Amino acid sequence: MVARFTLVELSTARQEIKKSRFIAVAGPVADEAAARDFIAARSDPAASHNCWAWRFGQSYRFNDDGEPSGTAGKPILAAIDGQGLDGVAVVVTRWFGGVLLGSGGLMRAYGGTAAQCLREAAKVALIETVPATVTCGFGDLTLVQARLGAVPGVQLRDQAFTDTGAVLAVSAPKAEIDGVTRLVMDLTSGRAVIRWDE
Incomplete structure (x- = not known):
């Protein structure tokens, strides 16, 4: 490319x-x-x-x-x-x-x-980014936000709260999709759900 x-x-x-x-x-x-x-x-x-x-x-x-x-x-x-x-x-x-x-x-x-x-x-x-939604519980929210915010190129665009936690709208460089997915899954022991809008 x-x-x-x-x-x-x-x-x-x-x-x-x-x-x-x-x-x-x-x-x-x-x-x-x-x-x-x-x-x-x-x-x-x-x-x-x-x-x-x-x-x-x-x-x-x-x-x-x-x-x-x-x-x-x-x-x-x-x-x-x-x-x-x-x-x-x-x-x-x-x-x-x-x-x-x-x-x-x-x-x-x-x-x-x-x-x-x-x-x-x-x-x-110019770096091609892909939007995603991350759904996680309140217990994982602060850690997920902090660690995603530390990844170069990842941006937290919006957040909405639910009864059990939050839905975060994020974007990440296309080349980092797998790494970001692994990070979220590892941080939450698989409790969070991440969906990429490719």
């Missing part, structure tokens, strides 16, 4: 190429709507072009914003994919300097500014 990453925070890069100024802004996005909002917020209406691309899972979009077809948005998307990123949007804004760059020059300028911005950005690995 290929490791995927996303950005920790906003990143910016600037280049001047043949009197045209290029500024790339990249940031993490949670979904397609957030990507559209990111692009709208970072586009400069006074600029010549605001070209962009975003990827979220299998969904992606790109736009050349008036530049010749395939010379801006597609190279920006290639920069995102080339660095194994997901959940990321990039806007590259250009202020025209009076010198035509040609198709190849535009592709290098947009793709290169985006790639520079993404290379310099702080990244974090």
Whole structure:
């Protein structure tokens, strides 16, 4: 499996190429709507072009914003994919300097500014998690909560109480399912029930 990453925070890069100024802004996005909002917020209406691309899972979009077809948005998307990123949007804004760059020059300028911005950005690995419910009695609850909370990547999302104990909604990295199951069963001597929503 290929490791995927996303950005920790906003990143910016600037280049001047043949009197045209290029500024790339990249940031993490949670979904397609957030990507559209990111692009709208970072586009400069006074600029010549605001070209962009975003990827979220299998969904992606790109736009050349008036530049010749395939010379801006597609190279920006290639920069995102080339660095194994997901959940990321990039806007590259250009202020025209009076010198035509040609198709190849535009592709290098947009793709290169985006790639520079993404290379310099702080990244974090995306880890696939699986949700589960853990049903346990009151006698086991505190220990189960404490030990699950100490396992890297395991998150306690919610809890609901019953007459005899609690139902915990948790998530864990997919690679840790067997270990987490064994831990819960060992801690409770098999009294708890854990169900994975795979």
